[in-house]
Amino acid sequence: MxxxxxxxxxxxxxxxxxxxxxxxxxxxxxxxELVAEPFSEGLQQLYRQLVQVQVIVVVSPTAVELGMQYLQQAGIKPEQLHHIRWIAVGQSTAQVLARFNIQSDVPQVENSEGMLDLPLLKQQKNLNKIAFWRGLGGRQFMMQQLQQQGVEVLNFVLYRRQCPxxxxxxxxxxxxxxxxxxxxxxxxxxxxxxxxxxxxxxxxxxxxxxxxxxxxxxxxxxxxxxxxxxxxxxxxxxxxxxxxxxxxxxxxxxxxxx
Incomplete structure (x- = not known):
């Protein structure tokens, strides 16, 4: 077969x-295939706000690599983010985060619905600001669900997707x-x-x-x-x-x- x-x-x-x-x-x-978006003033402004969020959602290994690369370019030190919880869409993404000494929550079902079902998002009543490291067009459903609950979303578009x-x-x-x-x-x-x-x-x-x-x-x-x-x-x-x-x-x- x-x-x-x-x-x-x-x-x-x-x-x-x-x-x-x-x-x-x-x-x-x-x-x-994933093509990196260039580091821009818009991303710089988002990184300046990153220390204010409670959760960072990372949607792919590429998002980890680019997110960390641009974090350095933005002048943000990893120790400034120690108070933040991380969510990885799947085990592959979690493994790349672990290379940066970051532990993350991983859903049983590796998609938006699975992440929304995590206790970190479902049961945390004081969640008010969350960042997404993602690709252009991705995770719209998840972001919309959180915004409808009154959560402010910082939208880091780090790459775009195209068919090779x-x-x-x-x-x-x-x-x-x-x-x-x-x-x-x-x-x-x-x-x-x-x-x-x-x-x-x-x-x-x-x-x-x-x-x-x-x-x-x-x-x-x-x-x-x-x-x-x-x-x-x-x-x-x-x-x-x-x-x-x-x-x-x-x-x-x-x-x-x-």
């Missing part, structure tokens, strides 16, 4: 290796090799990656049935709605996180029922 690993190039290797060891054929097709230029050519090559009669599994880890996947399928006029492994209930619902609107049949596996073990177990459970 072919598995299309759509993780960004710098994060794909571990999952690809685990899938190959589990006996799956794997093709890497990154749907997102070479992905169209890679996708076209994959289609020539993929057996029309064999299921093809595709990892969809965010709404942005889903949007780019649909663009690729439209460009290549692809309507074959796919097996989608998606992160979290909201993304699964998004795909179910798209299937209903287009009349297509999607096979969907809902993931709680993006670990190789979770993905492989989801694949095996699905194969055991078909």
């Amino acid at each position: 072919l598995f299309i690993n759509t993780r960004p190039t710098d994060r794909a290797a571990g999952l690809t290796r685990a899938l190959l060891e589990a006996g799956y054929e794997v093709a890497e097709l990154p749907l997102l 230029q070479q992905s169209s050519a890679v996708f076209a090559e994959l289609l020539t090799k993929a057996d029309l009669h064999q299921p093809v599994a595709v990892l969809i880890s965010s709404e942005a990656s889903w949007n780019y996947w649909q663009q690729l399928c439209t460009q290549m006029q692809q309507s074959r049935p796919w097996l989608f492994l998606v992160l979290g209930a909201r993304l699964a619902q998004l795909l179910e709605t798209a299937a209903a609107q287009t009349g297509k049949v999607f096979n969907i596996i809902q993931l709680e996180n993006l670990s190789a073990s979770e993905i492989i177990q989801g694949m095996r459970d699905w194969q055991g029922h078909v």
